Amino acid sequence: MNNKILMLLVAACALVNTLNAQTEKTSQDTAKLPPKVLHAEPLYIDLIRDLGARKGEKEWNVGFGLTDKLNYDNYEFLVEYEWAPVNRLGLEVELPFTFYSTVSPASDLQQPANKLESLKVAAQWTFMVNEKAATSMAFGYINEFVLSDFGSFGRPLITANAFNPFLVVAKRWGHNFHTLIYTGPMVEYTYEHSQAHTSYDINTNIHYMIPNTRNFVGIEFNKTIYNNDFQMVMRPQMRVSIAHDLMVGIVAGIPISKESERLSSFIRLIWEPKGRKSPKH
Incomplete structure (x- = not known):
């Protein structure tokens, strides 16, 4: 015993x-683990990876959108994969598709052709994480190889190249309020006409995150300046966790000028495979 x-x-x-x-x-x-501050990530013009990304993080996104373009409807579908091969560096590959449906057949406006818009590759480096100030800053770069439409796919395959360097500055105010600025130029060079067109984007965001969750409500202000023309779309949005590794984001689009489009909607499904998750506050 x-x-x-x-x-x-x-x-x-x-x-x-x-x-x-x-x-x-x-x-x-x-x-x-390196320091990381929790920031609410906008849902329409999203980041390449969380600010202060940690090695091993990864995420799949699938998006569906609908925009009323006055004489036709614009349907968008995207698939993207983002990951962090090392601390603070995020990489992304995205395939955005666009399809069109005529609303007014009698219109003289020519409907664009359905296409895989581009092969988009991107990188983002978080160069500052200040936990005391709850602030993060990052530089990034997106390169889009613009493709021909399905009707002439491969003749040629690539019709233009778009270059988009950008800066991100994000701050959390207290525990629940988040602000973020995402800004930079977009230069698109078309091969057929050997011309470059430049626009400038200024995206500002404010979100309120529900305590002890990753759910939030907020709004994006997507602003573009092109040839002295200013356009802005307000995008109220919400993100909800439906499982420990799955979230859904719902976005509405309200343009301040309805010259080229009316209301729009967008849904983003976010799946984080097994790995390091973003910190909770």
């Missing part, structure tokens, strides 16, 4: 030591 009790005590001590070792290892791993 005494031997059995002694064996049980030895087994219990071994189990406790194992648990303590695992807890210590987890604490050490956590301590090794």
Whole structure:
């Protein structure tokens, strides 16, 4: 009987030591992680990866959108994959598709052709993370290889190249309010006419994140300046977690000028495969 009790005590001590070792290892791993501030990420013009991205993070996005273009409807569909190969560096590959449906057949306006818009590749480097000020800053670059429409696909394959460097500055105010500025020029060079067209985007965002969750409500102000013309679309939005690794974002689009489009809508499904998750506050 005494031997059995002694064996049980030895087994219990071994189990406790194992648990303590695992807890210590987890604490050490956590301590090794670089600092990261939680920021609400806009849903329509989203980031390449979380600011302060940590090695091993990854995410799949699928988006569906509908825009009323007065004489035809514009349907958009996108698939993107983003990941962090090293700390603070985010990479992304995206395939955006656009399809059209005529609303007014009698219109003289020519409906664009359905197409895979481009092959989009991007990188984003978070060069500052200040936990005390709850502020992060990042530089990024997007390169789009603009493709021909389905009717003439491959003749040629690439019709233009778009260059888009950008700057991101984000700050959290207290625990729940988040602001973010995403801005930079877009230069598109078309091969057929050997011409470059430049526009400038200024996207400002404000969000309120529900305490102890990753759910939020907020609004994007997507502003574009092109040839002295100013356009802005307001995009109220919300993000809701439907599983520990799956979220859905719902966006409405309200243009301040209805010369080229009316209301729009957009839905983004966000899946984070097993790996490091963004921190909660």
